[in-house]
Amino acid sequence: MGLKDELRKLVELQYFDTEIYSLKEKKNIEKPQELEDLKNAFEKRKQQFSSFQEKVKQSQLKRKELELDLSSKEGNVRKAQGDLYQLKTNKEYQVKLREIESLKADVSLLEEDVINVLDKIEEEENRVNEEKEKLAGAENDFREKERKIKEELKSLEIEIKGLEDKRKIITDTIDRNIFPVYERLIAIRSGVAIAAADTEHCGACHIKITAQQINEIKMYKDLVMCENCVRILYIKEDIL
Numbered sequence: 619m620g621l622k623d624e625l626r627k628l629v630e631l632q633y634f635d636t637e638i639y640s641l642k643e644k645k646n647i648e649k650p651q652e653l654e655d656l657k658n659a660f661e662k663r664k665q666q667f668s669s670f671q672e673k674v675k676q677s678q679l680k681r682k683e684l685e686l687d688l689s690s691k692e693g694n695v696r697k698a699q700g701d702l703y704q705l706k707t708n709k710e711y712q713v714k715l716r717e718i719e720s721l722k723a724d725v726s727l728l729e730e731d732v733i734n735v736l737d738k739i740e741e742e743e744n745r746v747n748e749e750k751e752k753l754a755g756a757e758n759d760f761r762e763k764e765r766k767i768k769e770e771l772k773s774l775e776i777e778i779k780g781l782e783d784k785r786k787i788i789t790d791t792i793d794r795n796i797f798p799v800y801e802r803l804i805a806i807r808s809g810v811a812i813a814a815a816d817t818e819h820c821g822a823c824h825i826k827i828t829a830q831q832i833n834e835i836k837m838y839k840d841l842v843m844c845e846n847c848v849r850i851l852y853i854k855e856d857i858l
């Protein structure tokens with residue numbers, strides 16, 4: 619068979635290979651990236667939720683600290699009040715009373731702090747509960763999308779397999795000297811190894827082709843490659 623016939627088969631083969639190439643891009647790059655992005659977004663939400671929980675924990679610690687402090691200051695007040703009965707002079711008594719006033723002022727400041735931290739804890743716990751529901755929703759959403767993508771990946775695999783079986787029928791008939799050239803190009807030229815040249819341009823990269831090159835193509839003696847994108851060239855009308 620002549621070169622023209624071989625080129626005709628390559629064009630037919632490339633019809634499958636371009637499709638296979640684009641399906642493989644989806645299966646190996648786009649879909650896994652989509653899945654990765656969804657995973658990351660969900661992980662981020664989980665981390666955000668943990669940070670809300672962590673805030674409650676910190677506030678609870680603060681509350682314990684304040685309550686301990688409060689109970690110790692209340693003890694001081696009680697002790698000072700007990701001391702009152704043992705004082706001998708009015709002056710000592712007045713000094714102690716002032717001391718007690720000052721201790722009581724500390725106590726009421728601390729009581730305020732405790733109330734504030736309790737309010738804060740309530741707010742933060744409400745937030746955690748709200749976020750918990752949202753997170754559960756986000757998790758369902760994520761699982762559902764993940765399931766869909768995995769299904770898509772499966773059907774892409776089946777589709778690719780089907781096309782590869784069909785291409786095999788053609789490849790078995792192609793000249794053993796020409797086929798490896800095509801195979802190498804299809805792998806490194808984004809699924810396009812052979813390009814139709816019109817009267818002036820490469821159909822793939824659109825660079826101008828000389829009349830001399832057109833003549834060489836039309837002889838169909840040797841493979842003619844585009845000098846710019848290095849793809850096999852043919853003239854569409856010749857192999858219809």
Ligand SMILES: [Zn+2]
Nearest residue numbers: 820823844847
């Ligand atoms: Zn080109």
